[in-house]
Amino acid sequence: MIRRGGALILSAALLAGCASNPPPKKAAIPVNEDPYPSTYHPYPGAPTVIRGATLFDGEGGQVDNGTIVIADGLIQAVGGPETPVPAGAFEIDGTGKYVTPGVIDVHSHLGDYPSPGVESHSDGNEATAPARPDVWAEHSVWPQDPGFSRALANGGVTTLQILPGSANLFGGRSVTLKNVPARTTQGMKFPGAPYGLKMACGENPKRVYGSKGGPSTRMGNIATTRATWLKAAAYKRKWDKYEKDGGDMPERDLAMDTLRGVLAGKILIHNHCYRADEMANMIDMSHEMGYKITAFHHAVESYKIADILAKEGICSAMWADWWGFKMESYDGIKENIPFVDKAGACAIVHSDDANGIQRLNQEAAKALADGRRAGYNITDAFAWRWLAINPARALGVAERTGSLKQGKMADVVLWNGNPFSTYTRPDKVWIDGAMMYDARNPRLRPVSDFELGQPGEGDVK
């Protein structure tokens, strides 16, 4: 998608070059916007039918005694018992079980803060300057992080976004991965997923830079962030003109490339922000500078401004019950997720944690129960949006995954009970139609290089 955009710009520039007479300018040379391309490929999978399970489709719908057909990496059909199934398909009895789209975590540091959490592995924060939009999380991701396998086997996570940390106002680009083990990070990259840019407001940047030349205050955070956007706007004008008119190529700046991508709508903003008042400031900044905030992350006070977030079309990626570990999380309440949903805003359950990512279904269950107790009576299937279509939208991949719809990637979890129960675990997980985990088959349990030859290798974790 990004490459195609570049090609269009190039041909427009060529046409412009032909139309004008003297002096013939050099045509713009296109910049490769995807220099570390995905090499992910789906693994082979047998045509498979699951019958008799309860389906949560990830968009709010539920099918009891449902049938789902998977083949050629895609979801072929979803429906009731009458759904036609292909001859010769591998049949699974789903009676008493549940099927959902694979869990999507929009906020993970697997790979850039991997296990074991030793200093040599600490690659999530380029905390050397407050604005580092030039760094890319994928260049920190260690694909041998054992955490990926736990997220798959215990959490049913099939897609996840790896973000830089929040030390910086501009933390760098994120990368969206398929949770399929690979030798390289490119081998895990979700093909065609747009890049994200991590931004941060509040305590972390001012704490990290307070003694390193600033910013040391929230107002300093905002000033530095605005000043950086102004530079980006100038850079964008210069490069837009070059791509249109040709001539001498302007000097490239990796940081500004990323910000220009945001201003052009190609890179999605994922903004670490806790407090309601700070989110409001960031919303105004996005209007001032001409970009869109896709999601606030952590968003502990989203419930205070859920109406504004609904109006702005901004998602909130939240924990069920984390609170109080710092001042900007002090007003956390257990109804944050359901209250955001109730206001018609986009609610997402996120982890930000190598353990939490293994039970996002249970985190959603807690939020669902607290919401119901506060009078927000929604179905289980409706709450599953928080783990499926909503995070898929925030990652810009909702056309391809995030729900059980015909033609979408067959990213599917078969749970051995209701996934909102603490007593439930994934039974099988498919990614692009390939069975990547089966609780009953020890050979279908990934073991990272790091864990080979170590105590507990290959154990049920």
Place this chain on the structure above:
Amino acid sequence: MIRSALAAFLLATVAPAAAQTVAITGGTVALGDGSEPIPGGTVVIRDGKIVGAGVGIPFPRDAEVVDASGKWVTPGIVAGFSRLGLSEVDLSADGTTDDVARNGPFSAAIDVAPAINPLTTTIPVNRADGVTRAIVAPNVARNIFAGQGAVIDLGADMYPITARRHFQFVELGETGANAAGGSRASAHVLFRNALREASELRRFAVPVSSSAVPEPGPEPVVRDPNESRLIGPDARRSEDVLLTRFDAAALVPVLQGRQYLLVHVERASDILQVIRLKREFPSLKLVLVGATEGWTVADQIAASGIPVIASAANDLPASFEQLAATWSNVGRMRNAGVKVSIGMIDDNDTRNLFNERQYAGNLVALQKVPGATGVSWGEALAMLTSAPADAIGLGGQLGSLRSGKRADVVIWSGDPLEMTSNVDAVWIDGIRQPLETRQTKLRDRYRDLTPNTLPEAYRR
């Protein structure tokens, strides 16, 4: 908690005497001792104690009857390892954290009790989710010994201490190695040296039987006859000591076996070293904390009789001392005969103790996972209630609904190991507790965002 005499006095002034007896009827009752739940049970509370729990328990006609039909009744959760009450906000909030003294001169002598703030917001939030007691340990600073921990209750009053200076906490794994200057070997030398210094002072201590005589009253001053003698002019020490006198004196009760010693280790080889300490110093009353790799040496732990307070939610090689981490650790140790309970080691130990029940539910879930080792429902509940109390010798008064125990009782809307169940009512020492928290007040202020005639700040 308010001691029973004062509680009786307070109640007598505000309520008729009959209010002291409560009968909770019709609920599914789980005793917390490892047994499976009993449908249609009754729990009777009188004067702060459990009178009886089970089917057909009689109660006086003037008892306050609480209908728990369709609900579940259990003992309150005992947070197995925590820093509850020591911190309001963990990071960059000056003056709100008391779990560690990084620049102080003392280690083993530190006693967390004076730092416990019963009004910290973490206490009502956990109380409202069914946690009624907590084992509270300090964190280590520059010494392997963190200091002396307490057992607290989460009651809405100014008397949080159930047992003061109940245990000493020491780090002998990776954290201990760091505190000892960089190696486990150094940590073990420091440990032995500390006990040597304590043993020098033990000569001046009085016999075990006459120790720790509490004063009567709501918050007794523990006048330990050891202390004045240990720090008096006669108590001579060698010249080459490393510990302050207070720190050495604080380890005398550990050496005498009058105070529990909680030892945090994770790695299998470190666990075996702790078991060897028990052979070297037979009087130590050891409890293992953490023990991520415990399952690999479960038979040895079981044979030692040392109880374990483990992290249940622990399946990553988060450090090189946790390579064999698995959810099955708890179940496998338990099957080998180890006395296991659940704590929040290296987890959200200052504020999210309420998630212990989620972890316990997950242990039950493992029963259905091929190759994993889970625990039964009754055992899982016990690991949150009676087992941690037993591990530190307080099982006689805490952690179950057996008669005579302190009446810490919770009514849940459903199965307490399901996170979709909420708390309906909590009693601590027989006193009904408020369930309102700062969080519920924020919730109620913002549950309706429709603009009003006054700002939100006027809503409460």
